[in-house]
Amino acid sequence: xxxFLSVRDLSVRFSTEDGTVRAVDGLSFTLERGRTLGIxxxxxxxxxxTNLAVLGLHDPRTTEIxxxxxxxxxxxxxxxxxxxxxxxxxxxxxxxxxSLTALSPxxxxxxxxxxxxRKHTGASRREARLRAVEMxxxxxxxxxxxxxxxxxxxxxxxxxxxAMIAMALVCDPELLIADEPTTALDVTxxxxxxxxxxxLQQETGAAIILITHDLGVVAGTVDDLLVMYAGRAVEQxxxxxxxxxxxHPYTWGLLGSMPRLSGSVDEPLTPxxxxxxxxxxxxxxCPFHPRCGYVxxxxxxxxxxxxxxxxxxxxxxxxxxxxxxxxxxxVFAEQIRPRLG
Amino acid sequence: xxxxxSPPGPREAVATGEPLLxxxxxxxxxxxxxxxxVRRTVGAVQAVDGIDLTVRAGESFGLVGESGCGKSTTGRxxxxxxxxxxxxxxxxxxxxxxxxxxxxxxxxSEIQMIFQDPYASLNPRQTVGRIVSGxxxxxxxxxxxxxxxxxxxxxxxxxxxxxHYNRFPHEFSGGQRQRIGVARALALEPKVVVADEPxxxxxxxxxxxxxxxxxxxxxxxxxxxxxxxxxxxVVRHVSHRVAVMYLGRIVEVxxxxxxxxxxxHPYTHALLSAxxxxxxxxxxxxxxRLTGDVPSPIAPPSGCRFRTRCWKARDRCAVxxxxxxxxxxxxxxxxxxxxxxxPPATADSGGAVRPGGRSGTAGQPGRG
Numbered sequence: 057x058x059x060f061l062s063v064r065d066l067s068v069r070f071s072t073e074d075g076t077v078r079a080v081d082g083l084s085f086t087l088e089r090g091r092t093l094g095i096x097x098x099x100x101x102x103x104x105x106t107n108l109a110v111l112g113l114h115d116p117r118t119t120e121i122x123x124x125x126x127x128x129x130x131x132x133x134x135x136x137x138x139x140x141x142x143x144x145x146x147x148x149x150x151x152x153x154x155s156l157t158a159l160s161p162x163x164x165x166x167x168x169x170x171x172x173x174r175k176h177t178g179a180s181r182r183e184a185r186l187r188a189v190e191m192x193x194x195x196x197x198x199x200x201x202x203x204x205x206x207x208x209x210x211x212x213x214x215x216x217x218x219a220m221i222a223m224a225l226v227c228d229p230e231l232l233i234a235d236e237p238t239t240a241l242d243v244t245x246x247x248x249x250x251x252x253x254x255x256l257q258q259e260t261g262a263a264i265i266l267i268t269h270d271l272g273v274v275a276g277t278v279d280d281l282l283v284m285y286a287g288r289a290v291e292q293x294x295x296x297x298x299x300x301x302x303x304h305p306y307t308w309g310l311l312g313s314m315p316r317l318s319g320s321v322d323e324p325l326t327p328x329x330x331x332x333x334x335x336x337x338x339x340x341x342c343p344f345h346p347r348c349g350y351v352x353x354x355x356x357x358x359x360x361x362x363x364x365x366x367x368x369x370x371x372x373x374x375x376x377x378x379x380x381x382x383x384x385x386x387v388f389a390e391q392i393r394p395r396l397g
Numbered sequence: 398x399x400x401x402x403s404p405p406g407p408r409e410a411v412a413t414g415e416p417l418l419x420x421x422x423x424x425x426x427x428x429x430x431x432x433x434x435v436r437r438t439v440g441a442v443q444a445v446d447g448i449d450l451t452v453r454a455g456e457s458f459g460l461v462g463e464s465g466c467g468k469s470t471t472g473r474x475x476x477x478x479x480x481x482x483x484x485x486x487x488x489x490x491x492x493x494x495x496x497x498x499x500x501x502x503x504x505x506s507e508i509q510m511i512f513q514d515p516y517a518s519l520n521p522r523q524t525v526g527r528i529v530s531g532x533x534x535x536x537x538x539x540x541x542x543x544x545x546x547x548x549x550x551x552x553x554x555x556x557x558x559x560x561h562y563n564r565f566p567h568e569f570s571g572g573q574r575q576r577i578g579v580a581r582a583l584a585l586e587p588k589v590v591v592a593d594e595p596x597x598x599x600x601x602x603x604x605x606x607x608x609x610x611x612x613x614x615x616x617x618x619x620x621x622x623x624x625x626x627x628x629x630x631v632v633r634h635v636s637h638r639v640a641v642m643y644l645g646r647i648v649e650v651x652x653x654x655x656x657x658x659x660x661x662h663p664y665t666h667a668l669l670s671a672x673x674x675x676x677x678x679x680x681x682x683x684x685x686r687l688t689g690d691v692p693s694p695i696a697p698p699s700g701c702r703f704r705t706r707c708w709k710a711r712d713r714c715a716v717x718x719x720x721x722x723x724x725x726x727x728x729x730x731x732x733x734x735x736x737x738x739x740p741p742a743t744a745d746s747g748g749a750v751r752p753g754g755r756s757g758t759a760g761q762p763g764r765g
Contacts, residue, residue, distance in 0.1 A: 098600035098601065098602065098603075099600055212690040213464075213690075214690050215690070242463035242464055242627070242691075243463065243627075243629070243668060243671045243672050244463065244667060244668060244671045244687045245690065246671070246673070247671040247673070247684065247686060247687075248686065248687075248688075250673070251686070269600065269601065270673065271601075271675055272672065272673035272674050272675055273673045275673060275674065275675045276673060277673075299675055309602055310601055310602060311675070312605070313601045313602045313604065313605035314601060314605075314630070314675070315605075315608065315628075315630040315631050315633065315634035316630055316633075316634075316674070316675075317629060317630050317633060317657065317669065317672055317674055318657075318674075321633060321634055321653070324609045324612065324613075325605040325608055325609055325634070326605070327602055327603070327604075327605030327606040327609060328602040328605075329606075331570045331572065331573075331603065332600075
């Protein structure tokens with residue numbers, strides 16, 4: 057049986073004035089119903105672009121998409137707009153980072169929640185309004201029958217994020233893509249929203265893709281983790297395994313860069329030197345090799361392989377790195393782990 | 398990156414630990430105007446409402462809180478970018494609360510600021526050299542060896558190539574731009590730097606580079622930092638002492654270990670427990686779930702401002718605002734503003750809120 061969502065060898069390229077941006081390059085992953093996949097990476101790593109491509113939310117004039125995106129047995133790459141329109145907001149929905157720009161200031165919150173419901177189910181105005189009230193109640197907005205007529209600016213940041221989740225869930229989507237849903241929120245509210253997403257997933261059994269830059273957020277939330285760098289997946293696996301014994305030097309770098317809430321503070325952080333590469337001209341071979349401290353450890357020293365040959369990502373659990381797996385484990389255990397406190 | 402930094406110039410030296418920048422009952426209310434046809438003041442946003450804090454020479458003082466708690470306003474008041482509504486600001490014992498431009502001039506160079514947004518805080522039409530030498534120009538400072546040499550030295554100090562003197566900000570990445578902002582702040586050899594969210598616009602790996610840079614400068618130049626941020630882990634990493642703000646007031650202040658290891662104010666406790674951490678998932682952490690949002694600073698709750706979200710609130714909290722004071726069992730200098738403080742921590746003081754309810758918060762709030 058094939059997976060509920062399966063992305064195979066996805067490439068997304070944008071043509072710009074300066075040349076072609078290889079935003080996503082050869083990405084593959086699968087996701088089952090009721091499971092949550094976390095995608096982490098820094099800005100420009102391709103994590104958002106991937107998901108916009110899944111929902112067909114890109115500009116077809118400047119974007120080139122190759123590869124295969126299968127949602128519940130239906131091919132989405134190259135699918136006509138009419139098919140994607142039926143899918144968006146219905147079978148698959150998205151929660152965005154910035155609720156202030158994602159909601160229209162001209163319409164009431166209730167109307168914005170009701171609209172996709174009417175469009176996809178053909179419900180009447182009255183039914184849709186009742187549904188909107190019910191959705192607001194489900195996401196924990198107090199006095200939903202009154203707040204349904206409020207405009208977005210009358211909601212606080214956390215409430216707007218809840219309203220956007222209500223909007224995304226109004227048609228009971230089977231796939232929910234949440235793109236940095238808590239980044240704009242304060243920590244105490246962030247915790248509420250993460251809890252809410254998990255509760256709703258338990259009720260509906262939806263598959264969730266959670267895109268974030270914060271490894272802390274994915275740690276307690278997702279089942280599987282995909283780490284992206286420069287448009288490529290560099291490491292994947294069950295979240296506990298990836299965080300307990302990460303194998304890719306980039307993942308080590310991310311962990312070493314994070315200040316902690318406990319443990320020693322005397323050690324300086326260990327940042328990744330340099331900056332991410334330009335996606336107009338990504339480096340040949342492994343995209344991380346210009347910043348990697350372990351190039352010399354591959355194949356006895358010269359590291360030519362890292363500079364010329366692109367490492368593959370093994371399916372399931374693994375890292376796209378030329379370091380032999382034995383070495384990945386031992387370097388982490390002996391050199392990286394002790395520094396993480 | 399150069400590892401050594403040239404020591405500060407031969408101005409009046411400060412002794413480590415000397416109170417440098419002091420706020421006393423500092424208050425900033427922004428008037429809210431409304432009404433028709435005559436607009437009049439109908440209320441005030443009580444952004445900062447009577448806070449006391451002291452930044453000592455050579456220390457790094459962290460100010461944390463959620464958005465709208467007044468931490469940035471505090472930073473702007475202390476650097477005199479905003480005029481306080483009430484209270485006093487002392488710099489090395491001198492009252493600078495309402496100092497005129499002229500009176501403030503000699504002090505201005507000793508208090509500098511680093512801003513959050515590395516894209517908005519640098520003039521895109523000026524070269525890096527011009528940006529970094531700007532403060533020297535304005536203050537008429539002619540360093541020995543010339544301004545250009547000094548700028549190049551500063552660029553090297555912050556880990557940039559001194560040859561990039563003639564480049565423009567758009568040629569640099571976000572992290573590099575923030576380094577330019579740091580070089581500019583250092584140009585006048587300040588004694589205090591107010592850094593308002595200096596790393597929150599940066600990606601994690603770049604953020605770590607800038608955090609390490611600030612720490613190195615703080616250590617080697619002995620500059621005092623007021624480090625304003627919402628990220629509790631970053632503040633813990635860089636600060637010697639920490640103050641937690643909520644809705645315009647400081648609710649708790651103490652050493653890093655006091656705040657992160659033995660928090661007494663329920664808000665501090667809840668804040669710490671809400672931060673997602675990288676655990677192995679084996680030991681579930683105690684989580685205090687605060688319900689609702691921060692109330693409006695236009696009409697803050699009476700008494701204790703946290704009471705509307707606090708699971709310990711009783712009648713007294715609505716009537717009487719708790720003073721910022723040392724609670725029974727707290728260390729010297731560890732102050733909290735709560736009528737019913739969290740119990741003092743037990744023997745293990747590992748430095749963080751531990752998994753599994755060490756402080757026994759009875760009657761945890763349900764989630765809304």
